[in-house]
Structure formats: C-alpha cells, structure tokens
Amino acid sequence: MPEGDSLHRIAARLRPLVGLRVTATSPHPRGLVTGVATAVDGRRLEGVEAVGKHLLLRFEGGVTLRSHLRLSGRWHVGPIGSTRAGRPWLVLRAGGIEATQWNGPVLSLDDGAVRRLGPDLLAESTEPAALVPRLRRTEASRPLGEVLQDQRLVAGVGNRWMCEALWATALSPWLSVGEASDEDLRAVLQWARTEMRAAVAGPRPDAAVYGRAGRPCRRCGDVILARGQGDDNRTAYWCACCQRGPVTGS
C-alpha cells in the first residue's frame, strides 16, 4: 500500500513538469473513460501536491487531476521513451519527461474526496501537537492502530507506518485512543512525521515490526504478533511484551 511518503516522492519526481504545457494520452481504455487525458491535454501544469495518499496535479483553467493508488496503482517518471511496453492509464509528456500512471485505480478530475481529508502529516506547516485534538474527536474506545489510519483525522499514515510508529513509541495498536495520553499521541505523530519525511528524501528503513510476525522483537526479544484490525482488516504487527496496552484485540 503506497503511504504518504511514497506519494510525496512521486510528487517530487513530477515537479520538473510544473510550468510546462503537457501532452496527455490514455492508452488503456479504463484510463480513457475517466476523461482525464482529454481534460488536461494541452494545458499547463501549475502544481503537484501530495495530500495524504492522494496525488493532485493542478492544471491551468482550474482543472485538477486526482490520483489515488490504493494497492495496485503506480507512477513511473523518466525520460520520454523510458516507459516499458504496455498500456498505462495516463501518459503525460513535457520537456523531455514522460510520466505514466498504471493500473489506476482512482484517476479522476473530482477532488471532493480530498476536501474530506484531515491535514497531511507530512506537510511543511503541520504541527503534530496540533493534531492531538483531532484524534480526540473520534470515539474514545477505538484502538490507536485504527485511528492513526483514519484519513479523515490525519492523512498519510498507512498500515506499515502505523505499526512502526507505535512500536517505536512502545504503544500497542490495541490501546484505545481514550487510554492514550496527549503526550502519547503527540509522540507517535511526531515519530511518524519525522521518519516518513526522512523516507521521502532517502530510502525506506527496514521495518522493526511490520511484516515480522513470529520473529523476535528487536527491543525485548519476545515474539512479534499479527492480527487483522479495523473495518478493512489490515494486519497490525506488535510486541505484546513491550508495547503498552491490551495484549490482543478483543
């Protein structure tokens, strides 16, 4: 699942196209029916922005392209002609650069979904302490692992970074948001923001806990557990020995 840091990385690679008039095509029929290529073809790209897990490309004339990658979608950016054979949903070309979008699955001109998002955790202006009251708006009994991934509260954190941030701050994904202190919430948001921003610029670090079910905890040596959490049943990974909170979810 592409998380906020991957989207910021793609946004940075698309930035050289800003200010240029873009040629747009949709080789894949599913891309074509979105109408995106037709709407943006020949327009000047005015800005590229990652907001949570959404990528927004703003074109002149008030046309905004929104791309959400979900599990399968991806972008490739390189010199013209560097794209592998196949049928991308969208091809943007300008200034010798070619940006291709593959497998959708969300490519649209509607940015209504973005307006419902919470603040982007990675944005320059975002202050983690200021997000704590937002996390308090949700039901106090919801487990932290789920709350951190609620994009309406704070945008950008997916499953991997949720697991890593809670392990780093020694809080269980099953601890309810009501049982976490303001300082706990600030610390976990601050850790996620710092590490995700570092991952935008450099490589993603090895996971301490994510994907390590059955292996020893790097802090205490106990075994890492895994269990599905939330409506989407995403797998939470945690150490029940050194992360504060219920041993498992009920």
Ligand SMILES: [Zn+2]
């Ligand atoms: Zn441990």
